[in-house]
Amino acid sequence: MKVDDLGFQVHQAVFEAVKRGNVEFVTEMIKSIPELAWSRDINGRNIFFIAILNRQEKIFNLLHGLTDARKMKVISPLDRFGNSMLHLVAMLAPSEQLDGIPGAALQMQRELQWFQEVESIVPPLFKDLKNSDGKKASEVFSQQHADLIKEGEKWMKDISTASSFVAALIVTIMFAAAFTIPGGNNDKGAPIFLDDTFFVVFIMSDSISLFFATTSVLMFLGILTSQYAEYKFLTRLPKKLIFGLSLLFISIAAMMIAFCSAIAILLKNSSIEGVMIPIISLASVPVITFALLQFPLLHNIFKFTYRPGISNRKIQQVLY
Structure with missing residues (x-):
């Protein structure tokens, strides 16, 4: 097996562990290979972007274990669609995550809590940043959660x-x-x-x-x-x-x-x-x-x- 193939499989395994919320595996891998914290998938998203998109709270909190310089390195990039970290948290959570919260109103509440948390750690200019579709994160949030608000x-x-x-x-x-x-x-x-x-x-x-x-x-x-x-x-x-x-x-x-x-x-x-x-x-x-x-x-x-x-x-x- 080539070294590149091995590296690719390691990255894929880590990204899959992030989606599933396997914090122990991800923690040990980042300790062993610190570069994994800011490596990206085919959509230009690092593990913290994926954790936010999949609402994996424990994985997301690993971000606070990085130095300030490394933290900024994983927060600041945009994916290939021009989405910032704030745009990703503005997207509706996966159904398997929402189904674990009883009641549409509480689901909406949790989504707002996620949005506010990410908003508190990204640079202020990200609030007005537009993605490739010309939308701010707040606009994405309103559009993605319109049905959930009605249900709530x-x-x-x-x-x-x-x-x-x-x-x-x-x-x-x-x-x-x-x-x-x-x-x-x-x-x-x-x-x-x-x-x-x-x-x-x-x-x-x-x-x-x-x-x-x-x-x-x-x-x-x-x-x-x-x-x-x-x-x-x-x-x-x-x-x-x-x-x-x-x-x-x-x-x-x-x-x-x-x-x-x-x-x-x-x-x-x-x-x-x-x-x-x-x-x-x-x-x-x-x-x-x-x-x-x-x-x-x-x-x-x-x-x-x-x-x-x-x-x-x-x-x-x-x-x-």
Whole structure:
């Protein structure tokens, strides 16, 4: 086998490892052959260009393990289509990468996070640089992600519509419950069980449920009437959804507590007091069900919104 053929196969193996995200193999190869960090494929793209195009976060972070001079050497080139590193991150991620993120809105959020991260490391003039098609990176991003924005908008609105319906129903129930208190009123209009501890719990939980559900309705309404611009998918819309779902969960839990308190007021010291415990136990079912159904969604939104960004500066210790 010729040396050139061997070198070609080594390069191909490294480029394929980058596409697959095999960071251990790529790291060892760059340590052994530092020139691999800026060698290019047939399209004029080095391993970091390919990592960005394929959204391989760990491979991309190897860039921070290079010296400043080498880092600039891998950041500054253009591929044979006139695309900079910023143009490549502006292109839509491969479907296998997007499919690992639940929900179109979170997929759009991740794409924005990638774009911002690469934008922070390239020279400022790259923002206005045009490729062979005469397009800036921001224009490529808008064009490539137009469909994903529409899908993200529909995803957010579907969740908000369903959640606001539940929250509005809770508002109606808890508002009515506040004026039909358990045990009724005496001749002076005061609640009969005013001094009962369970009655205090009932009023407190009813109020909390009513106020939190009302606030969640307003949050979901804000999502439904929002302008779905690209940048709003980064933090504004996800934070509204986190806040709305969290308040809805609290309002459901408070509603069940109010129900249990009302049952306790009516059944305590009665001949059927024994049924109070199973009834109260069953009241936890809606809360647990909501948590099981919505917690994974809430967890994912929180994780993708508040977790550390793409960049990992600790990788500086890997390469030299």
